[in-house]
Amino acid sequence: MVKRLVAVLICLLLVSASVAAEDSDKPKRPEPVKTLIQGDTMYTVLEPGAIPAIFDPTFIPFSAADSLYHDEEPLLAMVGTQESRGYSTWHLDRHEIVNDVLDGRPIAITW
Amino acid sequence: MQDMETKSLWSQINGECLEGDLKGKRLDQVAVRHTTYAEFKSDFPEAVMLTKPELGPAQSPYQNYFDDPSRMGIFGRVMDLQKLEGKDKVFGLSIGNQAYAVAESYLKEHHFATIGEKMVVVMDEKSGSVSAFNLPEEAKGEKLSVTADGLTVPIANVVWSTATGAVINGDSPALEPVSVVTAYWFAWFSFFPETVLVH
Numbered sequence: 001m002v003k004r005l006v007a008v009l010i011c012l013l014l015v016s017a018s019v020a021a022e023d024s025d026k027p028k029r030p031e032p033v034k035t036l037i038q039g040d041t042m043y044t045v046l047e048p049g050a051i052p053a054i055f056d057p058t059f060i061p062f063s064a065a066d067s068l069y070h071d072e073e074p075l076l077a078m079v080g081t082q083e084s085r086g087y088s089t090w091h092l093d094r095h096e097i098v099n100d101v102l103d104g105r106p107i108a109i110t111w
Numbered sequence: 112m113q114d115m116e117t118k119s120l121w122s123q124i125n126g127e128c129l130e131g132d133l134k135g136k137r138l139d140q141v142a143v144r145h146t147t148y149a150e151f152k153s154d155f156p157e158a159v160m161l162t163k164p165e166l167g168p169a170q171s172p173y174q175n176y177f178d179d180p181s182r183m184g185i186f187g188r189v190m191d192l193q194k195l196e197g198k199d200k201v202f203g204l205s206i207g208n209q210a211y212a213v214a215e216s217y218l219k220e221h222h223f224a225t226i227g228e229k230m231v232v233v234m235d236e237k238s239g240s241v242s243a244f245n246l247p248e249e250a251k252g253e254k255l256s257v258t259a260d261g262l263t264v265p266i267a268n269v270v271w272s273t274a275t276g277a278v279i280n281g282d283s284p285a286l287e288p289v290s291v292v293t294a295y296w297f298a299w300f301s302f303f304p305e306t307v308l309v310h
Contacts, residue, residue, distance in 0.1 A: 059159035070169045071149035084158035091163045
């Protein structure tokens with residue numbers, strides 16, 4: 001179970017980068033580096049940070065966002081008690097994680 | 112995921128730290144809604160949006176991967192998927208150590224599924240977004256239905272918004288949102304082979 005968990009963890013973490021590489025003319029990346037996690041093999045296919053995380057997100061009202069978002073653009077929506085925020089998954093395809101704070105609580109939005 | 116301070120590795124599926132100084136710790140999962148820009152703007156007009164550099168094309172950069180049912184993960188998957196196709200979408204959550212998943216196809220037909228009489232996974236008819244909520248006492252064990260008005264307990268004459276859990280009619284607290292993971296079946300099943308599937 002852990003073996004499959006680890007393999008799929010890497011798949012989930014890196015599938016978007018992998019697909020992007022396959023779909024573009026980028027040079028081939030190095031062979032995956034194998035390490036063990038809890039006795040099972042983990043495949044590292046990208047250097048840490050190769051998919052740039054968002055550390056200092058900036059937010060805009062809908063009046064400004066209308067020119068940057070399609071109506072049908074899929075979002076992850078966080079609805080708090082004091083504030084609500086939306087994150088485009090098409091944009092997150094290239095970043096995969098946003099370090100943010102909602103209602104004073106640190107959160108990680110992951111995709 | 113990797114935290115920058117200790118370089119520990121964390122699972123996105125359940126928030127568990129798998130390796131590193133923080134191994135064994137677990138992040139609290141919070142409820143998130145999958146919706147669209149237009150729906151979110153309509154439901155929460157005071158919300159704000161993560162900025163991005165440009166409008167961009169009207170699709171994901173990885174649309175080819177999403178559209179291809181044979182592509183599962185980076186290395187591909189060879190596994191007995193049992194009840195669903197690998198790229199079928201499910202909505203997963205856990206109660207204690209028991210994992211549950213509700214197939215998107217089931218929600219499109221039935222609109223909601225109760226999980227262990229404690230939770231409900233519901234699809235908003237208007238937007239197709241899926242949310243999960245804890246059920247209040249007056250709803251546990253009672254017949255539920257989803258109408259154009261919302262999630263209803265007819266016997267108690269209570270109606271909640273399927274999008275937000277807010278009370279639309281009746282004397283009841285708002286539904287408490289719980290975290291539900293949107294995943295491909297092959298991924299959820301890999302993590303939770305003992306999952307109870309509603310399909």
